Amino acid sequence: xxxxxxxxxxxxxxxxxxxxxxxxxxxxxxxxxxxxxxxxxxxxxxxxxxxxxxxxxxxxxxxxxxxxxxxxxxxxxxxxxxxxxxxxxxxxxxxxxxxxxxxxxxxxxxxxxxxxxx
Amino acid sequence: xxxxxxxxxxxxxxxxxxxxxxxxxxxxxxxxxxxxxxxxxxxxxxxxxxxxxxxxxxxxxxxxxxxxxxxxxxxxxxxxxxxxxxxxxxxxxxxxxxxxxxxxxxxxxxxxxxxxxxxxxxxxxxxxxxxxxxxxxxxxxxxxxxxxxxxxxxxxxxxxxxxxxxxxxxxxxxxxxxxxxxxxxxxxxxxxxxxxxxxxxxxxxxxxxxxxxxxxxxxxxxxxxxxxxxxxxxxxxxxxxxxxxxxxxxxxxxxxxxxxxx
Numbered sequence: 001x002x003x004x005x006x007x008x009x010x011x012x013x014x015x016x017x018x019x020x021x022x023x024x025x026x027x028x029x030x031x032x033x034x035x036x037x038x039x040x041x042x043x044x045x046x047x048x049x050x051x052x053x054x055x056x057x058x059x060x061x062x063x064x065x066x067x068x069x070x071x072x073x074x075x076x077x078x079x080x081x082x083x084x085x086x087x088x089x090x091x092x093x094x095x096x097x098x099x100x101x102x103x104x105x106x107x108x109x110x111x112x113x114x115x116x117x118x
Numbered sequence: 119x120x121x122x123x124x125x126x127x128x129x130x131x132x133x134x135x136x137x138x139x140x141x142x143x144x145x146x147x148x149x150x151x152x153x154x155x156x157x158x159x160x161x162x163x164x165x166x167x168x169x170x171x172x173x174x175x176x177x178x179x180x181x182x183x184x185x186x187x188x189x190x191x192x193x194x195x196x197x198x199x200x201x202x203x204x205x206x207x208x209x210x211x212x213x214x215x216x217x218x219x220x221x222x223x224x225x226x227x228x229x230x231x232x233x234x235x236x237x238x239x240x241x242x243x244x245x246x247x248x249x250x251x252x253x254x255x256x257x258x259x260x261x262x263x264x265x266x267x268x269x270x271x272x273x274x275x276x277x278x279x280x281x282x283x284x285x286x287x288x289x290x291x292x293x294x295x296x297x298x299x300x301x302x303x304x305x306x307x308x309x310x311x312x313x314x315x316x317x318x319x320x321x322x323x324x325x326x327x328x329x330x331x332x333x334x335x336x337x338x339x340x341x342x343x344x345x346x347x348x349x350x351x352x353x354x355x356x357x358x359x360x361x362x363x364x365x366x367x368x369x370x371x372x373x374x375x376x377x378x379x380x
Contacts, residue, residue, distance in 0.1 A: 025380045026366030095377035102379040113188040116136070117377030 020107030131280030
């Protein structure tokens with residue numbers, strides 16, 4: 001179990017996410033802090049820090065190109081679906097829970113397609 | 119719509135109005151456009167199976183998605199699964215003679231029934247028909263299929279539809295559609311009314327003409343005439359290149375409408 005011992009914004013993967021939101025999605029992440037709160041909740045659920053969540057979706061072997069782990073990504077997608085279902089939200093709020101985490105992973109290079117969530 | 123504008127308006131549409139069905143006659147027009155495409159030895163290498171998305175069992179629909187095409191497959195109400203028929207060389211002998219009979223292949227160009235029967239078929243086409251796995255045979259068949267798919271796409275655009283050619287998991291759909299074994303799966307042509315604007319952010323960035331086409335020999339660029347370029351702009355064949363200034367806002371709005379990540 002990793003302990004989150006610094007503000008989430010200081011993790012490299014969160015910096016990458018924020019940069020991607022600004023540059024590729026045209027979204028200012030600081031305008032809606034709920035994204036980060038949802039990521040924090042997801043981290044707590046998995047007992048992993050943000051960088052570890054990204055790493056869990058990757059296959060790293062010495063001397064070889066890093067690949068996306070099919071098993072790791074599938075498992076993470078299922079955990080996001082579970083996470084989205086928890087919390088009692090419905091409709092858009094429910095979708096927002098999952099999509100905050102999906103957005104975090106996508107901007108970190110983990111390709112995910114969730115399908116329509118509403 | 120004028121032809122040049124159809125070419126200019128085509129985009130790979132990735133957001134479809136998932137709730138809006140497509141008129142059957144528009145699909146027929148697309149298929150007819152494919153049927154009329156240029157093809158070697160008058161062989162219709164392209165074969166296709168039209169599926170209405172909502173008639174595909176949920177389990178199959180999920181199984182045929184690839185990691186990058188899943189959402190678009192889910193949004194598009196019509197799927198046209200395309201194949202190259204490697205058996206299409208068979209019968210080429212009779213088809214060529216028919217082309218002689220109807221005046222498409224002529225004595226003026228050296229064609230006759232005897233030429234087909236005694237030279238073209240035994241020396242060229244029969245070996246091709248018997249060796250469909252040769253790379254050159256498969257490539258030429260796939261090329262013809264691609265031409266036909268392109269015509270279907272453009273016909274769809276002309277009908278006001280959005281189209282997107284994308285990948286699919288072959289095994290999943292083959293179990294359902296029972297395609298013959300000598301049909302090689304190509305792409306799924308997704309069809310529907312666009313949920314995004316038809317501009318879809320603008321014409322995609324492509325290398326300039328001079329970088330990809332040559333004149334006389336490789337390395338000598340085919341130089342375009344700026345006046346002709348202006349004519350193509352006036353005819354809406356060449357349009358504003360992506361990204362249009364509002365594209366990110368459009369994607370945000372679409373993501374929020376469908377409940378997708380930003």
